[in-house]
Amino acid sequence: MQIFSKIYQKSLDWAQSRFAIYWLSLVSFLESCVLPYPPPDVMLAPMVLKRPNKAYYFAFITTISSVLGGLLGYVLGDILLDFLLNYELIKPASVASIKLAFDEYGVWVVAIAAFSPIPYKLATISAGSMSMALLPFILVSLVARAARYYLVALLVKTYGAACDLWLQKYIDRLGYGLIIIIIFGVWYVG
Template identity: 45%
Template structure:
């Protein structure tokens, strides 16, 4: 049990070198922008770390697939919002959706750019952009800039770290993992009072 995070780390790095990893990266990047909950960073980072010479390629694929997925989210918002509105409420995305609408009213296209780069659920903004009938060209440009900035930053950090970072992470991954579990547990205890 003490080496749990090392085992997970080794498995993740193995998957990142799999011959179909690129296809999965594209699929996750596309679906996360409109309905899937796993961010593509969890695949992009280990893939770029495992193959630093392909980091820019992976970042470009992730960005393009994410923007195409964002167009699906935009279409959902523009054409089928009444169908997914109950899901947004059921899955606790409703407050994020309302915040996205306010951001659109206040900042317009900048809201999509910021959402594309930030950890705020991008899918909520893609759907809200469709509901708000944001100009499509502006939506695409803001999405490319925001998502591209985020994914190329992740790729740059992994490329910069390369094999040295991979070995260092593996050496300390169990310590970092158990510290994260303890911090999460302590946070839970503090917030549940």
């Protein structure tokens, strides 16, 4: 069964859609404030793979949309944190750990979350709930998000064709292998 191959091909086809840039913008915006997954990289990479001449344009759109979403996250944190916690839209333990990190590292928490796989929305909401200065928040978000998305665009533009060939050949094995690892991990922990 080639389930993962079909999904991969569908994502590549979808990346060529005339609406792909709008979906990329929307996902980038929402992922920065409320949407749990997928990260915009999952959409950015196939779009760059299919249109490498627009790689940096896609990275720019992703960056701007993500930072605007981060501003909404900041506002949510500033205005609605108690509401979000009461209705369990945010895990209190996640916010508490981010607040501890803010106390120790300040604006660097935003930079790390904006660049790394750590959910950026936790940093944006926490920054708002702590009334972090807005200008440093915006500047650090712009720099870190741009670094992340431009790096993805550069890597996919440079190595994407070779990776695409490799993925087309092995993606089903990788997908099933990942499922086996997850099942084993759940069984082992449980």
